[in-house]
Amino acid sequence: MIEIRELTKRYGPTVAVDDLSFRVEPGYVTGFLGPNGAGKSTTMRAVLGLDTPTSGDALINGRHYAAIDRPLHQVGALLDASAVHGGRTAFDHLYCLARSNGIRKARVRAVLDRVGLAGVAGKRIGGFSLGMKQRLGIAAALLGDPGVFLFDEPGNGLDPEGIRWIRDLMRSLAAEGRTVLVSSHLMSEMELTADHIVVVGRGRLIAEASISELAERFRRDVLVRTPDVAELTRLLRSAGAVVTRQPDGSLAAQGLDAVTIGDIAVRNHIAVHELTPRSDSLEDAYLKLTDDSIEYRAERANP
Ligand SMILES: Nc1ncnc2c1ncn2[C@@H]1O[C@H](COP(=O)(O)OP(=O)(O)OP(=O)(O)O)[C@@H](O)[C@H]1O
Numbered sequence: 628m629i630e631i632r633e634l635t636k637r638y639g640p641t642v643a644v645d646d647l648s649f650r651v652e653p654g655y656v657t658g659f660l661g662p663n664g665a666g667k668s669t670t671m672r673a674v675l676g677l678d679t680p681t682s683g684d685a686l687i688n689g690r691h692y693a694a695i696d697r698p699l700h701q702v703g704a705l706l707d708a709s710a711v712h713g714g715r716t717a718f719d720h721l722y723c724l725a726r727s728n729g730i731r732k733a734r735v736r737a738v739l740d741r742v743g744l745a746g747v748a749g750k751r752i753g754g755f756s757l758g759m760k761q762r763l764g765i766a767a768a769l770l771g772d773p774g775v776f777l778f779d780e781p782g783n784g785l786d787p788e789g790i791r792w793i794r795d796l797m798r799s800l801a802a803e804g805r806t807v808l809v810s811s812h813l814m815s816e817m818e819l820t821a822d823h824i825v826v827v828g829r830g831r832l833i834a835e836a837s838i839s840e841l842a843e844r845f846r847r848d849v850l851v852r853t854p855d856v857a858e859l860t861r862l863l864r865s866a867g868a869v870v871t872r873q874p875d876g877s878l879a880a881q882g883l884d885a886v887t888i889g890d891i892a893v894r895n896h897i898a899v900h901e902l903t904p905r906s907d908s909l910e911d912a913y914l915k916l917t918d919d920s921i922e923y924r925a926e927r928a929n930p
Contacts, residue, residue, distance in 0.1 A: 628650065628651065628652060628653055628687075628688055628689075628775070628806055629650070629651035629674060629685075629686070629687055629775060629777070629806055629808055630650050630651075630684070630685075630686040630689070631647055631648055631649050631650070631670060631673075631674070631683075631684075631685050631686075632648055632683055632684045632685075632686070633646055633647070633648055633682065633683040633684070634646070634647045634648070634670065634673060634680050634682075634683035634684065634685055635647070635680065635681045635682045635683050635830075636666070636669050636670075636673060636678060636680050636681050636830075637681045642829075642830050643666045643669040643830055644666040644669050644670055644673070644680075644830040645666070645829065645830035645831045646683070646831070647666070647670060647683075647827065647830065647831065647832055648683075648832065649825050649832060649835055651806055651807075651808045651825075652806065652823075653774065653775075653804055653805060653806040654801055654802075654804050654805075654806075655801050655806075655807070655821075655822040655823050656797050656798060656800075656801045656807045656809060656820055656821045656822055656823075657806075657807065657808050657809070657821060657822070657823045657824065657825060658809055658810075658811060658817035658820065658821030658823070658824040658825070659671075659808055659809065659810040659811070659824075659825050659827070660810070660811055660812070660814060660817060660824055660825070660826045660827070660913065660917075661810075661812075661826060661827040661828055661833075661917065662812065662828060662917050663812070664829075665827045665828050665829065665830065665917075666827055666829070666830040667779070667810040667827060668706070668779055668810070669830075670685065670827075671704070671706065671777050671779055671808070671810065672706070673685040674686075674687060674692065674702075674777060675692055675702070675704055675706070675777065676691065676692030676693045677706075687701060687702050687775050688701060688774070688775065697728045697729060697771070698728070698771075699724065699725075699727075699728040699730065699770050699771030699773065700728060700771040700772070700773055701771070701773050701774065701775060702773050702774075702775040702776070702777065703767070703768030703769055703770070703771065703773045703775070703776045703777075704768055704776070704777040704778070704779075705761070705764040705765055705767075705768050705777070705778045705779060705781055706764075706777075706779045707779070709757065709760055711752050711760060711763065711764075712752065713751065713752050713753030714751060714752075714753060715751065715752055716748065716749050716750060716751055716752070717739065717744055717747060717748050717749075717750060717752055717755075717763055717766075718735060718736075718739065718748040718749060720752055720763065720767075721735045721738065721739065721763075721766055721767060721770060722735050724767055724770060725770055728770070728771055730770055730771055734770060734772075735770070736748070738766040738767075738769045738770055739766055741766070741769060742762040742763070742765050742766040742769070743762060743792075744759065744762050744763060744766060747759070756784070757783065757784030758784045758785045758786060758789050760784070761781060761783065761784055761785055761789070761793075762789075765778075765781065765793070765796070773805075774804075774805050774806060775805065775806040776797075776800055776805060776806065776807045776808070777808050777809075778793075778797065778807070778808070778809040778810070779810045780810055780811060780812075781793050781797075781809060782811070782813075782816060790816070794816075794819060794820045797809060797820060798820065801822070809821065814909050814910045814912075814913035815909075815910055817838075817909075818838060818909050818910075821838060822837060822838065823835070823836070823837050823838070824836060824837075824838065824841065826913065826916055826917065828916075828917045833916050833917060834916050838909070841909060841912055842906045842909065842912075843906070844912070845906050845907040845909075845911070845912040845915075846904060846905070846906045847881075847905045847906055847907055848879045848880055848881045848904075848905055849879070849880045849881075849883065849884065849885045849888055849902060849903065849904050849905065850873075850877055850878070850879060850901060850902070850903040850905055851863075851877060851878040851879075851880055851888060851899060851901065851902055852876075852877045852878075852899070852900040852901035852902075853878070853892065853897055853898060853899050853900060854898055854900070855897045855898065856872065856876065856878065858895070858897060859878065859891075859892060859895075859897050859899075860872070860878060862891050862892075862895055862897075863878070863880050863883060863888060863891065866883060866887070866891055867882055867883065868880045868881060868882040868883040868888075869881045869882050877901070879905075884904070885902050885903070885904045888902060889902055
């Protein structure tokens with residue numbers, strides 16, 4: 628488990644993380660979302676002991692990173708995949724890390740195989756594409772078979788097949804009961820990958836919810852198709868709904884849920900051909916949530 632407790636990090640006058648608290652539970656992929664400069668990387672760096680908090684705590688399984696003996700066995704992380712020594716081979720890079728944590732050569736071969744780099748194990752990292760470096764970073768994270776993972780924008784530089792691969796990997800790590808925290812700017816990607824999301828803006832917590840709770844929170848209306856438009860409109864309005872007739876003849880009802888609308892129709896012997904609860908897309912929901920916390924914004928095209 629990862630626990631962020633009242634974490635604050637200042638860089639001079641900049642407050643990168645501002646009294647942030649949340650927990651990342653095992654068995655789920657938790658998406659860590661926020662616009663540029665929201666404080667995601669700073670939070671992850673604090674968890675990994677790479678940044679000292681101004682105040683508060685960032686804990687892995689109840690302990691500070693610095694207090695963990697042989698940390699690769701507890702936590703695997705992918706932060707900046709390009710920050711590797713280009714002169715080393717993939718194998719040597721991983722073996723160096725492995726040795727410092729008492730991990731055997733056979734495990735290095737196994738993780739290279741798992742990330743699809745076995746064929747280039749003897750090649751220098753300097754010649755690797757960004758996507759290959761991402762895979763190498765993920766191999767390093769897997770080395771100690773840890774229970775906790777942090778991935779900072781792991782899809783960066785990967786092609787669509789690579790993005791699907793990393794998504795499947797994160798989902799399978801969570802299904803094995805591990806804790807997975809993954810940062811992203813893209814709600815569309817998190818919708819496919821994450822079970823829960825934590826949204827931050829300007830270093831503060833904006834929302835913490837499961838993907839399904841978020842869809843529910845941003846429920847827009849219920850689309851109703853019926854051959855008896857006039858009568859159902861009257862009944863729904865008298866039950867308190869705001870009903871709008873759509874150009875295609877269907878109704879958009881706000882203020883009543885689909886179950887209540889269906890029950891009203893049945894009680895009054897009105898046929899219903901479609902009853903669909905509609906939510907804002909999660910992308911829209913996310914943009915609404917973070918609207919006030921965009922650090923740099925292009926002027927809108929149509930003011
Ligand atoms: N070493 C540093 N020195 C000074 N300011 C920093 C430093 N690291 C981060 N910041 C500032 O702290 C804020 C949060 O940055 P951070 O990189 O944590 O955000 P982020 O959510 O990861 O953004 P991105 O999605 O762009 O990576 C930003 O305003 C950033 O400029």
